[in-house]
Structure formats: structure tokens, C-alpha cells
Amino acid sequence: MKASKGRPRPPRGPGRRAMRSLPPLVHATKTVTGTLLDPRFFSILYTECTVGSVQRSRREHGAPYLRPGRLQATAAATGLRAYNPTQERSASMKVAVLGAGAIGAYVGGRTPQGGSRGAPHRERRAPRGDTPCRCAGAHPPRGDFTAHPHATDDPAEVGPVDHVFLGLKANSYAAAGPMIRPLLHETTSIIAAQNGIPWWYFHGLKGPYEGYRIESVDPGGAVTAALPLHRAIGCVVYAATEIEEPGVIRHLEGTRFSIGEPDGRLSERCRAFSEAAVEGGLKCPVERDLRRDVWIKLMGNIAFNPISALARATMAGICRHDGARELVVAMMRETVEVARRVGCDPGISIERRLRGAEKAGEHKTSTLQDLEKGKPLELDVLLAAVVELADLTGAEVPTLRAIHAVSDLLNANLVRAV
Numbered sequence: 001m002k003a004s005k006g007r008p009r010p011p012r013g014p015g016r017r018a019m020r021s022l023p024p025l026v027h028a029t030k031t032v033t034g035t036l037l038d039p040r041f042f043s044i045l046y047t048e049c050t051v052g053s054v055q056r057s058r059r060e061h062g063a064p065y066l067r068p069g070r071l072q073a074t075a076a077a078t079g080l081r082a083y084n085p086t087q088e089r090s091a092s093m094k095v096a097v098l099g100a101g102a103i104g105a106y107v108g109g110r111t112p113q114g115g116s117r118g119a120p121h122r123e124r125r126a127p128r129g130d131t132p133c134r135c136a137g138a139h140p141p142r143g144d145f146t147a148h149p150h151a152t153d154d155p156a157e158v159g160p161v162d163h164v165f166l167g168l169k170a171n172s173y174a175a176a177g178p179m180i181r182p183l184l185h186e187t188t189s190i191i192a193a194q195n196g197i198p199w200w201y202f203h204g205l206k207g208p209y210e211g212y213r214i215e216s217v218d219p220g221g222a223v224t225a226a227l228p229l230h231r232a233i234g235c236v237v238y239a240a241t242e243i244e245e246p247g248v249i250r251h252l253e254g255t256r257f258s259i260g261e262p263d264g265r266l267s268e269r270c271r272a273f274s275e276a277a278v279e280g281g282l283k284c285p286v287e288r289d290l291r292r293d294v295w296i297k298l299m300g301n302i303a304f305n306p307i308s309a310l311a312r313a314t315m316a317g318i319c320r321h322d323g324a325r326e327l328v329v330a331m332m333r334e335t336v337e338v339a340r341r342v343g344c345d346p347g348i349s350i351e352r353r354l355r356g357a358e359k360a361g362e363h364k365t366s367t368l369q370d371l372e373k374g375k376p377l378e379l380d381v382l383l384a385a386v387v388e389l390a391d392l393t394g395a396e397v398p399t400l401r402a403i404h405a406v407s408d409l410l411n412a413n414l415v416r417a418v
Contacts, residue, residue: 044096044097044098044100044151044152044153044154044155044158044179044183045096045097045100045104045105045108045109045149045150045151048092048093048094048095093162093163093272093273093276094160094161094162094163095111095161095162095163095164095165095273095276096155096158096161096163096164096165096183097111097149097164097165097167098155098164098165098166098167098168098176098179098180098183099166099167099168099169099172100151100167101167101168101243102241102242102243102249102366103167103193103237103239103241104165104166104167104168104193105167105241105243105249106239106241106249106251107165107167107193107257107277107282108147108149108165108167109145109147109149109249110147110277110280110281110282111165111276111277111280111282155179155180155181155182155183156182158182158183159182159183160182160183160184160185160188161183161185161188162185162187162188162189162269162272163188163189163190163191163233163269163273164180164183164184164188164189164190164191165191165193165235166190166191166192166193166194166227167193169194169366169370169378170192170194170195170196170198170199170217170378170380170381171376171378171380171381173192173194173199173223173226173227174219174222174223174225174226175226176226176227177225177226177227180226180227184231187269188231189231189232189233189269189273190227190228190231190232190233191233191235191259191273192227192232192233192234192235193235193236193237193257194235194381195237195297195298195301195305195366195378195381195382196217196294196298196301196302196378196380196381196382196385197214197217197294197298197381197382197385197386197389198217198232198234198294198381199213199214199217199218199223199224199227199229199232200229200232200234200262201214201217201262201291201294202214203229203232203262203263204261204262204263204264205262205263205291205343207343209342209343209392212392214385214388214389215388216380216381216384216385216387216388217380217381217384217385229262232262233259233260233261233269233270233273234259234260234261234262234290234294235257235258235259236257236258236259236290236293236294236296236297237256237257237297238254238255238256238257238258238297239251239253239254239255239256239257240252240253240254240360240363242364242369252360252363253359253360253363255281255282255283256282256283256284256285257277257282257283257284258284258285258287258290258293259273259274259284259285259286259287259290260286260287260288260289260290260293261290262290264288264289266286266288270286271286274286289344291344292344292345292346292347294344295335295336295339295344295346296346296347296348296353298335298382298386299332299335299336299346299348299350299353300332300353300356300357301365301382302331302332302335302382302383302386302400303327303328303331303332303335303403304318304328304357304365305365305366305367305368305378305379305382306367306377306379306382306383306403306404306407307324307327307328307403308364308365308367308368309365309367309368309370309371309377309407309410310403310406310407310410311324312368312371313368314361314362314363314364314368315357315358315360315361315362315363315365316358316360316361316362316363317362319354319357319358325354327399327403328354329350329354330399331399331400331403332350332353332354333350334390334395334396334397334398334399334400335386335397335400336350337395337396337397338386338389338390338393338395338397341389341393341394341395342389342392342393366378367379371410371414374414374417374418375414375418376411376414376415376418377407377410377411377414379404379407379408379411383400383403383404383407383408384404384408386400387400387401387404
């Protein structure tokens, strides 16, 4: 039967047969080839997405919802875009993930799977090109998958994109300007997936502190110079991942990446990125008040991250120890007081936040992982920023000050040793 005029034909040959018979999941293995995705060299994963194409097309034509496992498996196994009779009505969107660490590589692997395609390759060569990035899920509902995003260490090879997703640690932001500038066009957004207080926190926030620059987060305005405020989209990550080996990401829990504009608008650029992320199997709600998410996440990070590094303990281990648990409660209580003084109530009890942390089990925080690798610790946006805001608002935070002092000493020793 011939396809209707003006509509693309379904793929023929081996690719089409593979799409029919493929099992629901592609299981990751430990055999990894291709480019080493090394965040120390600001690796970039690049994908070009067809936003909304597959799921919207299936809904319009009465087909059942295509589960993420099936969609990602067909994309990984065939390297072909799923057949879409309304493809010409879909919008193309280009995304670059800067910093292919545990979170960056996971997002880069997920984003092109939602009814989209890998970026066109001009050529294949090491150390760039079509790079296998495998995700082994510790929790099977999402399933293991293999993605083939385009990887490079040269942003000029990618050129301007619609969204730059930052998978870097916040202490790398000020130095990232030369890598980001070639990726920008007039309306490119920068989606910063970071822990702690972001550099854009008081941008667009009505009230007595509007426009205040947090020195511990944005020293001398260096981060704002590299990441202009008008391009910023906030992102709070509720996923836990680890680099199991080069090119293999272990997904421990969570798929939620909440995003939002600093001024609270429900913008078209947020909607477009959210739709692509959701089609790739992620949860990506667009929030009017992302600052509340920032503080909810920070209630855990500000306590568990430095304590885990100082004690070499997992999150569950900290919760089991009575003294450490009391220390966490004190730090959370002081953090909530600072949040309220800058106009944000997290709206979650400390006990509930603790129960959420306990569910992570024997998970090592990113700060402990960095310590074990001899990397500088991401503490300024966690502890130093909240202590600075306490000074700004007159809040009493003795526990936060004490933990900040000893963890800052630990970090200073690490930096001297590098």
C-alpha cells in the first residue's frame, strides 16, 4: 500500500524489521567503546529533537501511548526516527549538554529518545562522533538503555543551539564562558542543573533583595558574565546517578528535573524543553515558583553533602547515627529560617525531608564522590551562600557556620593537593 502523497514512508529493510520485533528494553552491558565522556574537559553531547512528534502523532491517530521503554529501545537499536505521519508539523529543537558527567550524560542520553533523532554527523572520528552512552538502571521501571548522542569537546563544531543544559558543577560556571559562547544564538537558554543557591536567585524576584548578587555564588559577577541572567532557566534535579565507568551511567533513583523562569513566567522556551524531556522518559514540570524547589532540595544537600564528606558516610548511614541525625535536623532548621527570611517557605517538614533522604539508601552524595576522586568540593552554593544570606537577613545559624568552617578547611586542603 502506497503512503499518502506528501507524507514520509515508514523505514524499510532491516531497520523496519528490528522495530517490529525489538524487546521492550535494551539492557546495558559493561563493554563500552567510543569516546570517553570526561566532564573535566567540558565534553558536549549534542542532540536535535523533533519536539512532540511521536506521542502527539500517536494520540492524533488513535494509537496507544508509547511507553518510554519501547520508544527508547527502538531508537537505540535502529538509529532511526520512529515513523511519524505528521512529522512536517513538528518543531525541531537543538540541545547541547555541556558537562557529560553523571547527570549530564543521563540527560543527554534521555533527551533524544522522545521521538527524536541523534544529531547529523558531518564525519566520524576519535575522540568525537557518535558515542555509545549506556545507562544501567538500579531500579528497573525505567529500564536500561543505550543512546548514541553526538559527542565533542569543541563547541564550534556544534554551533548555536536552542538550549544549553549545564551538567557542570557550579564551581565551574565562571570558567565555562569560552565553551558556552559558540553555542549561543539570540534566544538560546541556559538550563542550569545545580545544587544549592543559583546565581540568578534574586533576578526577577520582587521584594527588598531584588537584584542582589550573592558574592559567594557569583564572585565579582564572574558567573553572570559567563551565563547572562536573561538566558537563565533554573533546574532542580531529583535524580541520582553515578558514573560506573566511562560511558556507563548507573541510574539510582528519580527522573524529575523541575525547571522554571527566575521571574515565574510559564514561558514557551520552558514548555518546549519540558516536552522534549518528557518524551524522553523524564519528568520535567515547569514551576511558577522554582525557588521553593531550590530550598526543598537544599534542605537535604546543605546537611548531607558536607557531613557525608567529613564522615565518609552514605545518606542512610548518617540517618542511622543518632548524633549525626540530630546535626542534620539542626542544619535543616536553620536553613528553613533563612529561606523564610528571604521570602520563601519550603512548605515541607524536616521529618518528611529526612524520610526522603533515607529512601536513597547507601547512596554516596556527589560531594563524597568528588572527595574520593580528589576533586574540589561544591560547597559555596550549598553552605557559603546560605551563611551569606543569614548575614544579609540577620538569621542565627551557628550550626551551619561550624560545618561550613570545617568543610571549607577540607576543601582548601583538597585544592592545595591538586
